[in-house]
Amino acid sequence: MKFKLLFFLLFSVTLVSAQKYGTRSGKTSFIGSEETFEQIKAVNNVSTAIVDSSNGDIAILLFVSAFKFEIALMEEHFNENYMESSIYPKATFVGNIRNFKLEEISYSEKDYQVVGVLTIRGVEKPTTLNGQIEKTKDGFSLQTNFSVLTSDFDIRIPKVVRNKISKEINIKTDYELVEKL
Amino acid sequence: MNLLKNYKWTLLIISVFLGSLFLLIEYAYQKEVPISEKEAVFTGNVSGFVNDSIVENSVIVLKAVVSSIKAKEIVLENSISIQYDNSENKNFKAVNLGDLITVKGIYLGYDDLFEEYKLINCILLNDE
Numbered sequence: 673m674k675f676k677l678l679f680f681l682l683f684s685v686t687l688v689s690a691q692k693y694g695t696r697s698g699k700t701s702f703i704g705s706e707e708t709f710e711q712i713k714a715v716n717n718v719s720t721a722i723v724d725s726s727n728g729d730i731a732i733l734l735f736v737s738a739f740k741f742e743i744a745l746m747e748e749h750f751n752e753n754y755m756e757s758s759i760y761p762k763a764t765f766v767g768n769i770r771n772f773k774l775e776e777i778s779y780s781e782k783d784y785q786v787v788g789v790l791t792i793r794g795v796e797k798p799t800t801l802n803g804q805i806e807k808t809k810d811g812f813s814l815q816t817n818f819s820v821l822t823s824d825f826d827i828r829i830p831k832v833v834r835n836k837i838s839k840e841i842n843i844k845t846d847y848e849l850v851e852k853l
Numbered sequence: 854m855n856l857l858k859n860y861k862w863t864l865l866i867i868s869v870f871l872g873s874l875f876l877l878i879e880y881a882y883q884k885e886v887p888i889s890e891k892e893a894v895f896t897g898n899v900s901g902f903v904n905d906s907i908v909e910n911s912v913i914v915l916k917a918v919v920s921s922i923k924a925k926e927i928v929l930e931n932s933i934s935i936q937y938d939n940s941e942n943k944n945f946k947a948v949n950l951g952d953l954i955t956v957k958g959i960y961l962g963y964d965d966l967f968e969e970y971k972l973i974n975c976i977l978l979n980d981e
Contacts, residue, residue: 745881
């Protein structure tokens, strides 16, 4: 774990010194239930992401406690019971945007695969994200839409709410990356 | 007589149930206390903040010089990034590079990617 953390830090430092695009205010949202009376959904507007434009390496970091719910009680349960954000404050993704070439990005959206390791609650899982990249005024935008299983990250859901919370959580990211922050 | 007694009990149970339901809904839908009304656990400058062991998700008040501004992303003394809600757009729009500002916000934690501390939900208290 320590070695992986060191790798992660070295990776981020390397990215900082390379030609980089990044954001401190990326939007990450999820929906964790079916259409019910009160849908379980939240958004995090302070996700951090850095992309090394020379090779497509990408690192994403978000603070779990920064997810905002419409209902305060849901937010409390999310942090204290399910995600244990005081023990596991961060979720990360470290990987590579396959076949990424900065010069090929245009104002029309193009599909990419982002392959890497997603870490939630300290559990690492190899994950492939399907995303779209599009040129913007100051850089490019990266949008992904993918699903994860709660069981993959050791998220225990009590029986009493099991029919309200999906086993599969749909996650969307929307990051507008700009050059050299 | 028995019927009247049963009726009273039924009424009491329904009242308790409705009262509990009301309290539960009130609790679940309670509005978040605005940052301005929350008590800060730390007030000071950047070096004091860095050397203090402040618990994540605490409210702090920080006085520091603006070292970078890019759209809505403001960095203080190259070590603390601050972010604010749309309701604060007007106040932060007047902030310029080099200003000594005082902000109140929630300390989220240390961002390993940008190698800086992160404050969110910030409000501007003073701009010099």
